[in-house]
Amino acid sequence: MAKFTALITGRYSPEVEAISEDAPSEVEIRYLPPGEALGDHVSDVDIIYGHIGEGDLAKAKSLRWVQVASAGVEGMMYPAFKASDIILTNSRRMHGSQIAEHAFALLLSLTRRIITQYDFMKEKRWEKAPCIELAGMTMGILGLGGIGRAIATRAKAFEFDVIAIDPEPMEKPESVTELGKLDWLLEFMAKSNVVVVCCPITPETHKLLSHEEFNQMQDGSYLVNISRGKVVDEDALIAALRSGKLAAAGLDVTYTEPCPPESPLWTEPNVVLTAHTAGGSQHIQARTMQLFIDNLHRYVKGESLINVADKEKGY
Numbered sequence: 001m002a003k004f005t006a007l008i009t010g011r012y013s014p015e016v017e018a019i020s021e022d023a024p025s026e027v028e029i030r031y032l033p034p035g036e037a038l039g040d041h042v043s044d045v046d047i048i049y050g051h052i053g054e055g056d057l058a059k060a061k062s063l064r065w066v067q068v069a070s071a072g073v074e075g076m077m078y079p080a081f082k083a084s085d086i087i088l089t090n091s092r093r094m095h096g097s098q099i100a101e102h103a104f105a106l107l108l109s110l111t112r113r114i115i116t117q118y119d120f121m122k123e124k125r126w127e128k129a130p131c132i133e134l135a136g137m138t139m140g141i142l143g144l145g146g147i148g149r150a151i152a153t154r155a156k157a158f159e160f161d162v163i164a165i166d167p168e169p170m171e172k173p174e175s176v177t178e179l180g181k182l183d184w185l186l187e188f189m190a191k192s193n194v195v196v197v198c199c200p201i202t203p204e205t206h207k208l209l210s211h212e213e214f215n216q217m218q219d220g221s222y223l224v225n226i227s228r229g230k231v232v233d234e235d236a237l238i239a240a241l242r243s244g245k246l247a248a249a250g251l252d253v254t255y256t257e258p259c260p261p262e263s264p265l266w267t268e269p270n271v272v273l274t275a276h277t278a279g280g281s282q283h284i285q286a287r288t289m290q291l292f293i294d295n296l297h298r299y300v301k302g303e304s305l306i307n308v309a310d311k312e313k314g315y
Helices: 015-021 079-083 098-110 114-122 146-157 182-191 211-215 236-244 284-301
Strands: 002-006 027-031 047-049 065-067 087-089 138-142 163-165 178-180 194-197 223-226 248-249 271-273
Touching: 002 284, 015 284, 027 284, 047 284, 065 284, 098 146, 098 163, 098 194, 098 223, 098 248, 098 271, 138 146, 138 182, 146 163, 163 182, 178 182, 182 211, 211 236, 236 248
Parallel strands: 002 027, 002 047, 047 065, 065 087, 138 163, 138 194, 163 178, 194 223, 223 248, 248 271
Antiparallel strands: none
């Protein structure tokens, strides 16, 4: 007889759901029926794979652990959950490859003027657009977790000099020339030709990049954000784009999502915007499901779980 009940809050392809068949025998796996309210199915659940909101948390009297399929956990940082003893794990280190690829897709679309030349193609115009070479530039990576490290590795292949900021103590990877803390931010911005935002959103990182930070940058620099839109003050971003401090910005995230129709980001000529798709991959659902099943085996054995989030830090 199962000792624990785990509820998976979404439905997946048969191939991905087949991974859940490897769950330990001590765990009963349930799936939330499509179209039904989560709150009607959580009263006796010990474990949730997915998100649970504040209203439903009060109904989950037996809940002991939540694993989310994303790297970011800000959606779980409401007071009742933070104050609880419920363990939170995330899916960090599952998204590095595809998000790093997306970061470079955004950057290259800007520096190689792909959007402009696509427009030329549609007009059947054989016309050149001026392009920018990346080799020899300095890339500043804001947040050196799994995604930041994946970007740093690829940046070295593009012959960037890579510098980074991260608040956590760590050894400097070989791919990074210089590593500092947040008190180094202004100098970091001044040194960087390209800044890539990879950090989570926390009270400390909310609007971390604003007018003062952008004003440190060299004229004609680039910003890429594949993390969280709220790290960037969008008024300051627009001002930096229009002044020429930033040549362009590649954004997979915005301060408010979906990006509001009235946002100037839609019409800025030097912005490429994608709809929070950087984490997309044909492999991601299988990876994150496998991580959950691996953690279930650890849980029933009383072992430490992989990717436990710090609810005080928010990541």
